[in-house]
Amino acid sequence: MVLVWREFQPIAAIATTPSAAKILQPLTQTAGATLWIPNSLTNVEALHSTSLQVYHGSLKDHLTEIWHQHQAFIFCLAAGAVVRLIAPLLQDKSRDPAVVVLDENGKFVISLCSGHQGKADQLARAIAHSIGATPVLTGASSALKLPGVDILGVPFGWSRGEGDWTEVSAAVARGELVQVIQEAGSTLWQNHLPQHPFYFGFPEYTAAHKEESVSPKARIWISSTQRQFSNESDLPKVQWHPRVLWVGIGCERGTSRKLIETAIEQVFRKNHLAIGAIAGIGTIDLKADEVGLVEFCRDRNLPLRTFRAEILRSVTVPNPSNVVEAEVGTPSVAEAAAIYAAGEARFPEVSKLLVPKQIFRLEGQPGAVTVAIAQSNLEYTGRTGCLFLIGTGPGKLDQMTPAAQTAISQADAVIGYSLYIDLITPLLRPGQIVEALPITQERQRAERAIELANWGLTVAVVSSGDCGIYGMAGLVLEELQAKGWDGKTPGVQVFPGITALQAAASRVGAPLMHDFCAISLSDLLTPWEVIEKRLKAAAQADFVTALYNPRSQTRTQQIATATEIFLQYRDPKTPVAIVKSAYRQDEQIALTTLDKLLTMSIDMLTTVLIGNQSTRTHADWMITPRGYLGFDNENC
Structure with missing residues (x-):
């Protein structure tokens, strides 16, 4: 299974006819899908795949069994039939799998259900490119060429917070003004938007709206703060939480998971911070096996980063402790670990300590825990790139x-x-x-x-x-x-x-039918002496030779020297093809001979093909025979 399809796994492909199965079968290799067919199709000889599975009984019952085991479903079936089959299984768009439907001619790929959060739109595009079909995307954001509000932060690992996601998305779809207030996280997404209804910052209107005092119709907060939205407000709002907060933890041996969790939740609630903005936990390496801490990170799917005492000792903190230093070799664990983790273990000075250390105990729970929080400039994505x-x-x-x-x-x-x-x-x-x-x-x-x-x-x-x-x-x-x-x-x-030599060759015939080589004349990365040595070897060995990067505005002598070298070993009438911008709108093609090569228009977008001793031209085509039979090979 290739990396391209990993975010959709596992994928179930459903076919009920031989033609549908044949259309879906290639996706078992390209996309790693499991193809399900009814028992009635097992005798169809054309169906063969190690990823082929057979279901018995009704498709409706089978879907009920496998529905929660897959991230995506691909049907080659009538859209109406699919709607009726999956309707009882749908729960919520934040949890439903992607559902994509192909027609039985394989011409159209329809994103039917969970287009955004389930990534059915992305899956439909991927399948369409894979099989040469047309994706059919009916969501408003696709028509506006905008990312969906509810998936905006997914590439950056942001946590989706509270809010009226339906109404904010609807405001974007209507082209209404949507205010974006971003206090944390990457702003890369802002730099690649087409004409859009967003404006950024706190003012009710910006320079673009000076003539008309326009109030926003919706608001998007992107912050580590947990905001409480008033039920009385008519303005729909949502919040994304970039994972920028690193929690530093110091604790006594045997501190319970419940105490650690309670302490963190209390600190976040008191400081109006979002639990969803937690990037991870930092502590001293002595606590790498602390059961309560390990369990908390496991259950919350958070990274646990541990640091040696000498590293933590190098971090300047507001509240050092001589007692802690005597115990573990550093005057700070919680604050130093939070700051160091937030600085990505390379630039602790760029992280910001938001909450100084606070010590917690809980009646009935063993141990004690110290909590500090620092904010990083760069969010933790939680993804493997x-x-x-x-x-x-x-x-x-x-x-x-x-x-x-x-x-x-x-x-x-x-x-x-x-x-x-x-x-x-x-x-x-x-x-x-x-x-x-x-x-x-x-x-x-x-x-x-x-x-x-x-x-x-x-x-x-x-x-x-x-x-x-x-x-x-x-x-x-x-x-x-x-x-x-x-x-x-x-x-x-x-x-x-x-590659360029193949594209150029295809436009002039079959010049590469015998041994050939490619040489770049650019000396930006290769010394000219080395290039010249290779030119002589290729010319002398009678290789058909493709010259890349033959001439630029400042580099004009190389092609002249290359021509001189080849003229020492090749007949002046050796066929040469000059192909510029093959298959592009400004394509130019010319056939000439080696002695006239320098009279031709050549630039960095040109590929030069120099034939060998058996290469010939015929009716504006360039041909190199597959063998040398019938030719004088003395000088080969």
Whole structure:
């Protein structure tokens, strides 16, 4: 099962006819779905899959049995029939699985139920890209090209708080003004919105609304504060809680889980902080096996970070204790651990101590616990990030693999050179973070992608052609290696694409039918002496040769030198293809010969294909025979 589909697992695909089963069957491999068919289809020879399961009896009864065991359901069945089947099983959109319906021709993929929180919209897009179908999304946010209010913070691991989510979402759908007050968490989501009904900050109207004093019709709070909304207010409000609060804990040996939980809840209630904003727990390493603390973190699904005494001793705190220092070797546990954890163990000085230490005991419960709270500038996502290294091919969408298209559409963030981002714009979805960097900033792109992936996002790094051939895959993997990557976290998946030499060759015929090589003439990352040595070896060995990056505005001599080298070993009339921007709108193709190569228009978007001694042209096509039979091979 590839990383692209991991957020939808486990997936059940339901087919009741042979044709429906054939349409869904590929998803058992690409998406890791389990295909369920009725007993009546077991004799259909075309159905074969290790993920094939058979149900007996009615489909309605079977769905009742497996409904709560799956995150997503894919039906190839009439939409009306699906509605009747699942209606008794639906409970709440925050808990219902994604439900997607395909027609029996496999042309349309309908997001039927739990489009936002269940991710049916995302699943429909993924399936559509995978099988070449059209996604049908009926939600208002999709039409507005906006992320759903109720899934806004999901990529960043935010906790959904209280509020009237239905009415706030409705206000966005109506295009009404919605005030956003963000006091914590990443603002990346704000930078990639189309024209939208949001405005940010506390004023009732901003510069954009000076002429008309417009009051908001809804409000979104993004904060670590727990707000109590008045029932008398007509303004619908919701709150997201970024996980920015680190709770420092010091406790006596044997302190109960209940005491720890009670103490934390009391501190949060007293200081009007949201429990959902807790990022994790920090303490001294002596408490790594403290049963009550371990159980609390396990039950709340919180990370427990422990630090050595010498580390905690280095943190400046407002309330040090000589007694604590004599006991465990540091004057502070709770405050120091909160500050250090909130500073991501690298920059404790950037974290903010919100609540100084407070000591709690509870009658009838063993032990004592000390609680302190610090706020981090960066939220804890609670997610394992991954990197999709994607080759987009020549740039035309129908030349991209379905897997690459699916990966781009599913990523939280997409990073690449601005030209390549423009070419894949139709694949982007509302709410994605899109960062386009200049052509010379390849290493910065790699570093940024790794930074976001280490934070917990799924990041697509796009290259033209194949990402592993003069693309970003090598740079990203090099950077990961330099940072001590364990090979697993963040996860990495490479999606190959049609590289420039293949695209160029396809436009002129079959010039690569015999041994060939590729050489980049850019000396930004490779010394020219090395490039020149390779040019001589390729020319002398009679390889069909593809030249990448042949000429730029400031680098003009390299193509001239390369031509001179090849003329030393090749016939001047050797066929040469000049292909610029293959498969793009400004595509240009020319066939010439080696002695006339320098008279042609060549730039950085051009691929040059130099034939071998047997390459020929015929009626504007370039052909290299599969063998050398019949040719004089003395000088080969």
